[in-house]
Amino acid sequence: MEPTVTAALARIDIGIIAVYLLGIVALGLWVSRRQRTATDFFLASRDSTWPVIGLALLASNISSTTLIGLAGAAYSMGIAVYNYEWMASVVLAFFCVFFLPFLLRSQVFTLPEYLERRYDRRARVYFSALTLFLNIVVDTAGTLYGGALMFKLILPDVPLWQIVSVLALSAGIYTMAGGLRAVMVTETVQALVLLLAAVLISVFAFDKAGGWDAVMQAVDPAKLSLIRPANDPGVPWTGLLFGVPLLGFYFWCTNQFMAQRILSARNLNHGRWGSLFAGLLKLPVLWLMVLPGTCAVLLYPQLSSPDLVYPTLLFDLLPTGVIGVVVAGFLAALMSSIASTFNSAATLVTMDFYRQWRPQADGAALVRAGRITTLVFMVIAVAWAPQIARFESLWQYLQAVLAYAVPPVVALFLVGMFSARANARGAFATIVVGLLGGAGLFYANVLSSTPMGLHFLLVAPILTAGCILTHWVVSRLGTAPATEQVTALLWSRQTFRDETIELRGLPLWQNYRVQAALLMTLTAVIVWLFR
Numbered sequence: 001m002e003p004t005v006t007a008a009l010a011r012i013d014i015g016i017i018a019v020y021l022l023g024i025v026a027l028g029l030w031v032s033r034r035q036r037t038a039t040d041f042f043l044a045s046r047d048s049t050w051p052v053i054g055l056a057l058l059a060s061n062i063s064s065t066t067l068i069g070l071a072g073a074a075y076s077m078g079i080a081v082y083n084y085e086w087m088a089s090v091v092l093a094f095f096c097v098f099f100l101p102f103l104l105r106s107q108v109f110t111l112p113e114y115l116e117r118r119y120d121r122r123a124r125v126y127f128s129a130l131t132l133f134l135n136i137v138v139d140t141a142g143t144l145y146g147g148a149l150m151f152k153l154i155l156p157d158v159p160l161w162q163i164v165s166v167l168a169l170s171a172g173i174y175t176m177a178g179g180l181r182a183v184m185v186t187e188t189v190q191a192l193v194l195l196l197a198a199v200l201i202s203v204f205a206f207d208k209a210g211g212w213d214a215v216m217q218a219v220d221p222a223k224l225s226l227i228r229p230a231n232d233p234g235v236p237w238t239g240l241l242f243g244v245p246l247l248g249f250y251f252w253c254t255n256q257f258m259a260q261r262i263l264s265a266r267n268l269n270h271g272r273w274g275s276l277f278a279g280l281l282k283l284p285v286l287w288l289m290v291l292p293g294t295c296a297v298l299l300y301p302q303l304s305s306p307d308l309v310y311p312t313l314l315f316d317l318l319p320t321g322v323i324g325v326v327v328a329g330f331l332a333a334l335m336s337s338i339a340s341t342f343n344s345a346a347t348l349v350t351m352d353f354y355r356q357w358r359p360q361a362d363g364a365a366l367v368r369a370g371r372i373t374t375l376v377f378m379v380i381a382v383a384w385a386p387q388i389a390r391f392e393s394l395w396q397y398l399q400a401v402l403a404y405a406v407p408p409v410v411a412l413f414l415v416g417m418f419s420a421r422a423n424a425r426g427a428f429a430t431i432v433v434g435l436l437g438g439a440g441l442f443y444a445n446v447l448s449s450t451p452m453g454l455h456f457l458l459v460a461p462i463l464t465a466g467c468i469l470t471h472w473v474v475s476r477l478g479t480a481p482a483t484e485q486v487t488a489l490l491w492s493r494q495t496f497r498d499e500t501i502e503l504r505g506l507p508l509w510q511n512y513r514v515q516a517a518l519l520m521t522l523t524a525v526i527v528w529l530f531r
Contacts, residue, residue: 009154009323016324021331024189025173028182028339039363048264052188053274056261056336057252058281059187061088062194063139063337065146067289067330071313072306074293077234078223079530082290083244084235086226089279089523091248093516096272098491099253099417101499104268105488109351111254118416118489120424126431127409128352131256132345136381138401139257140341144168144385147334150311150327164385170335172342172378183339184261190332191281197329198288204317205292209299215291218298226530239457243403246460250406254413257344272512279519283526338381345377346370403456404442404463408434411467419472420486426475433470437463 009017039045048056073081108114112131116124148163155163209215216224230236235244252258265271296309300316303309314326350370355361361369408431415422415430441459445452454462508514 009327010320012321013324013327016321017327017331020193020328021170024186024332024335025170027189028186029173031182031185046264047266048184048261048270048274049266050270050273050277052184053261053265053270054277054281055191056184056187057258057274057278059191059194059333059336060258060261060340061251061278061282061337062191062285062289062333063143063146065142065337067198067333068146068149068307068310070285070289071293071296071310072308073234074223074290075296075303075309076306077232078220078225078228079286079290079294080226080228080232080235080240082286082530083226083240084248085282085285085290086523086527087240087244087248088252088282089276089519091245091252092275092279093520094249095253096275096512096516099413100262100271100275101268101495102417102489102491103259103263104265104271108263110348111256111259112348112352114489115412115416115427118422118486119412119427123412123424123427123431124352127412128348130405130409132348134255134401134405135257135341135345135348136377137384140168140338140345140377140381141385143334143337143341144381146307147330148385149307150314150330153311153315154327160385161382164382167334168338168378168382172338172374183336183343184264186339187336190336193325193332194329194336195288197326197332200322200329201313201318201326202288202292204322205295205299205313208317209295215295215298219294223294223297224530226527233455235457236455239455242461243455243457243459246410246464247402247406247457249414250402250410254409256348257340260340260344260347269506269510269512273510273515276512276515276519280522283522286526286530341381342374342377346373349373403460404438407438407460407463408467410464411471415468415471415475416486416489417491419475420483420490421475421480422471422486423475423478423481425478426471426473429474430467430471434463434467437466 070081070085103111103114106114106117108117110128112124112128115127144164144167147167148160151163151167152158152160206212206215210218222228227237227240228235230238262271262275265274292313293309296303296313300309300312303312314323314330318326347370350366350373354369354373355366358365411430411434412427416427441452441454441463445454445456445459503511503513
């Protein structure tokens with residue numbers, strides 16, 4: 001039978017959580033004192049160093065939805081869900097080689113602004129609007145809902161909307177006051193708390209399940225394999241090969257709330273080192289956040305919902321005092337993700353819309369617009385979050401939306417990165433085809449009374465291939481863009497050769513290519529061991 005989870009907290013646990021919550025808000029407000037210009041508020045003065053960037057990327061990525069979703073997916077489908085995690089290291093290595101140098105040299109505030117420079121205003125408006133929708137409806141609302149699931153166990157008599165409101169307000173206070181610098185400083189602390197909490201819950205889960213060997217021997221081998229058959233409902237190998245990298249490219253390289261941390265880098269090297277550091281930090285997720293869900297297969301074989309796995313592990317296994325630390329870690333993941341999406345949404349609205357409408361606005365006006373935008377999006381996210389209960393699980397909600405929405409964006413960046421012929425007309429055609437194709441496939445595969453049964457990880461590559469083909473054909477039929485518009489944004493073999501000469505002046509341990517090669521090797525070893 002399903003275990004009864006006792007979610008009552010002892011006074012020491014409540015004290016730990018309260019001290020953490022007040023401390024992180026106070027830290028964010030303290031950092032906020034130095035915000036004077038738009039660059040300070042939206043890009044942390046472009047002075048972030050690689051450890052801060054790496055930890056901030058991890059904290060932004062590991063939200064409450066991730067903690068609940070990874071453990072739940074491992075419980076129901078197996079560790080193949082980890083493919084999304086290790087693929088981040090591959091995607092970030094690709095990002096460092098082919099895209100990051102041009103992104104930082106462009107000195108843009110937002111990724112949609114980059115698309116305008118490469119194509120035209122239409123591409124910028126489309127991508128900014130899409131990103132705002134995904135950031136609020138998918139990322140922020142999903143995170144708030146995931147957090148509310150946990151705290152609903154602790155506070156069963158408090159309505160869901162009130163829990164969501166308090167969580168949103170806690171992160172929103174210092175985000176409105178201090179912008180990206182406050183977000184990144186607090187994220188650095190939150191990442192460390194999050195990792196400590198993950199270590200604790202993993203140690204207790206394996207201990208209760210009988211240790212590593214007991215888990216590896218008792219669990220179905222299919223649930224311990226990363227490479228799954230083509231008909232696997234979780235992550236089929238075809239989806240791993242063609243779908244996961246595309247979704248990863250969107251999430252890590254073009255999603256404003258992740259890339260904004262890298263845009264704040266002190267220089268190109270710190271941007272690269274921070275990105276690769278984040279890729280390295282994603283590798284232990286298998287042991288810290290995925291395999292505890294596998295332990296739950298042995299400990300709680302009859303849970304009614306995968307989303308209950310993480311809360312059950314937390315409240316059923318951990319002793320008094322430790323529960324407070326782990327709940328604080330969960331709160332860290334939740335608040336860092338919320339703050340990230342609020343700040344990126346404010347940046348998009350202010351820089352992609354308000355600044356275009358009021359080009360004479362000074363830095364103070366831009367910061368004020370960003371704070372008002374943060375408040376508005378807090379209200380929207382709080383209103384939408386309870387609706388996620390209509391979906392079967394958080395993981396299904398998060399992945400299904402992205403697979404149908406982001407392929408046009410991926411095509412715009414990839415084609416624009418490597419093809420000098422890619423023009424604004426081709427970009428606009430790509431947007432139209434991607435929107436219509438995504439809507440059509442969503443209806444045929446999800447809403448129809450006789451769905452196609454096409455895995456969402458195969459939807460992404462099909463849509464992306466159609467968008468890339470559209471972009472290439474329409475661009476070839478039109479006039480090539482002016483050389484001066486695209487040269488500074490194109491990767492070429494000459495770019496690689498020039499970079500090789502520059503890297504000769506650095507010691508090997510500072511050479512990002514050496515770091516990337518080592519990261520790829522370590523990733524390959526992990527995948528091979530759990531193939």
